[in-house]
Amino acid sequence: MLNISKTTVRFASALLALLLALGSPVSLAQEARNQKRKARGAQPTQTNPAKSLTEEQRVIHLLDRSTFGPRPGDVERAMKMGWEKYLDEQLHPERLSDLAIEQKLKDIQSIHLSAPEMAKYYPQPQVIQQILKSRGIEPPGLAGQNQNPNDPKNTANEDIKRREAYKALSEMGYKPPQVAAQELQQAKILRAVYSERQLQEVMSDFWFNHFNVFIQKGADRILTTSYERDAIRPHVLGKFEDLLKATAEHPAMLFYLDNWMSASPNAKMPNRDELRRMRREQQLGRLGNPGQRPNAQMPRDDEQQMLNQPGQPGQPGQPGRIPRRARGLNENYAREIMELHTLGVDGGYTQKDVQEVARCFTGWTLRNPRAGAEFFFSPFMHDDGEKTVLGKKISSGGGIKDGYTVIHMLATHPSTAKFISTKLARKFVSDNPPKSLVDRMAKTFQKTEGDIREVLRTMFTSPEFFAAENYRAKIKTPFEMTVSAVRAIGADTNAGPQFHRWIAQMGEGLFLCQPPTGYADTAEHWVNTGALLERMNFALALSSNRVPGTLVNLQNLAPGLNASQSSQVVDHYVKLLLRGQVSPQTRATIDKSLGEQQLAMAGGRVDVARVVGLILGSPEFQRQ
């Protein structure tokens, strides 16, 4: 995978939006003036009334932005229906039948499992070690560790051990933890490619990214599946507050941003009974089998800190445990819920607010971290005193309600309306969304108490959305590029690891964004040397059937085409894949390449795969 990070010039990126209009007759001077006006937040004027989009362009624009790319025939269908009706249909996905994708997802086991079931079938590495040992099987080195590569016998031994171990584990019904991530990635790609409810899928991706968790952080390996399915997906077009609440309560988020460890500095000590209960649950959690004796060893790493309370009566032979740092407030979630999820970094909160919010969320923790982890409120960890958040007093004694009070305050805060509207406008309209639109969307947000559907409707029906300078002005993300390529040529994919590999190499590994900020959504982020190379290589591999698990039949796209007439071939695919939106230079380049002997196959037939590969890797196809 390749990446180059370069110095960026802010002006150039702002200019980008304007200079992208293909074949635009608008002069540079006019563009500069428009740019200045844009910077002041006013609507750019059109010098030429003909510069508004045609009906077909509106449809293409809407499909480009609200789906993962049109399939052959999609634009025609939407034109016949009219874009307003199409939009309305997509805003109500429940009214759309979606049998094809349901069929494809049926046999992907893990995405249908509850969190406890996930924990059962996908034990953590340390638990795997114990399971194997309890069966008398010597555990191999932890998965992924190379043994001494210079000793072939050593490697061979380890391979044998690993195979035996996996065989034993799968006979017992267990799966290697990486399968959970692979199946989740697979399901997400399949939905993006095959679902009719495209806007729903686009919004699922948007909201997961907004409320990002990193699937490789400890317990999130198996908690993310339920997080996406149960906390994100049901609310993507519903009420923002519901979505916020669901993510705040979900174990994946509680774990990812460490809130489960957050405890009041004045936390009451659990009494003996509570301790016994917690220890029992730890035993259950570790092995999933109430009968087995847990390892008497103290908790090993951060994931088990939950049960490490100071003053715990020492077990026989064990020295008293020194209290760890986690005995205290953890501000991580409190900060991110305001900075990243609701108000935005300039949304008007202070460091004091961060601490007060953290106090509100103390006690929002987990139990059974290794057996599916449930949200659990621990009164012992909760700071029950009076708090002041964003100038509002929260009385003492609120218990679990403190957290919900904060959630409600943040969800209904005007900064949140603005922040969310800005993010949506940036994703769907422009890297530099016009203030007039953001304001209108924020107003809808507040008026409808955070109804995402209505905010989107305001956005998609706005004149700003259909402004000519926004047409084909955004760069597709790697996920969007690869999926739109598959959809554009009607390829069939199993969306397996060989496909996902490409997305990861371009820098957008699904569920693999480590920091809570999630992936960005602006051109600068995705346009870099390494990623461009990978896009071109993907285009070539896809079109010549070199992506294992993905099948392309280009003949189906061009019935009756005279393959010896290179200009006809190029015409056809440019129309199909780019709706004819290709610059004269790009067109000339493709013609020239075909004209050269090298690309003509024996017998004078045009190498269609090459044509399609060049188009899918072209600068035009990177845009939406």
Added chain:
Amino acid sequence: MNRRFFLKNSGIALASISAATMSPSFLTRTLAQSNSNGSNGQSGRRKILIAIFQRGAMDGLSAVIPYGEQEYYNLRSSIAVPRPGGGIQNGQPNQAPAIDLDGFFALHPTLAPFKPIYDSGQLAIIHAAGSPDNTRSHFDAQDYMESGTPGVKSTTDGWLNRYLQANSDAKASPFRAVAMGANMPRTMQGKASAIAMTNINDFAIRAGGGEMGQAVQGGFEAMYEQTVNDALRGTGKETFEAVKLLKRVNPTQYQPTAGVVYPRGQFGDRLKQIAQLIKSDIGLEVAFTDIGGWDTHANQGSSQGQLANRLTELSQGIAALYADLKDRADDVVILTMTEFGRTARENGNRGTDHGHASVMFALGGLIKGGKIYGKWPGLKSNQLYEGRDLALTTDFRDVFAELAKHHLGATNLNTIFPGYQVNPANFKGLVRA
């Protein structure tokens, strides 16, 4: 600019403005090798830093064993490495003894390839070194070490990228900073240019070989050159310049120096490619790669076992790299780092848990090696950090800063390590004047 603007997972595009200054003549300038970082290597060539991140928390106590301290053996009844000259067998036959260094410390036997380099005064060891932050989360601790700002999560770039920014070079090759790996590591993320690659041979349009491939590459190049989209055009041109430069210098023509054998596997392979890039004089100044598998919670082993296997690969790889770059040893420093160490006492699974301080290795022709640096805090229970871990006596930033200043020639250390008062009095004296 919003501080979250530069996000962590990818590089940033080159704007058209700087792209316009790229012309074929820059290729010649790069190949002429002007030394622009201010260092005064006698060869006149640029100084190079190769950073190797051991991800997973290496157990410093068993890599460089304080065999002179009895506590080490009291705390680790089944995984302690035997003293030099034999001794404790741990109930396991044929556990090779540690390799004495200075009468108190000894090398793990599988770090044997380091011994001659240590003896010739080109390998320095910094013990009880690491991050002052007390997190024991791999995720957070790696983040802190790579960003160079322990305890601060909002830093958007890596310390090496800030070095590049603070010591910018308008004539720099696109290959000034290279990370061998699939993703741009945190250490190198930021505004300054850097490349991440897994394989020199893959850094190209893979359209099949021969004329067909050439034609396709030429087709793409022409398209990107002509596009009206500034970001795509600028970056497109950069892409093909870098691809062509790489092809022209052809780093893979540089086979390892006679007698040098890299260990098989990804780590050895990446080090070999770093050496190839360096030998091709493509303009590499800072390189980065990582090696995992250090999280030995169970069955760590002593002279043999999991940790021993990792140390074998580590030392064989680094020793090979160092030997391969023999001719440029004075220009090169190789530095290892790990996010934290491990508990002093073994746990109930014959392993160790997340700890605090660990060990760093620094190799180079101008490194004042043959010595163990850092104040040794001791392993008695009241000397351990939080009663369980090797305590910290050297902040990793002091080591990074010293090498940035005295090897690479950086002058603005406080911008490279924001929030830290870099005090040269704390430098260990690792670099020969």
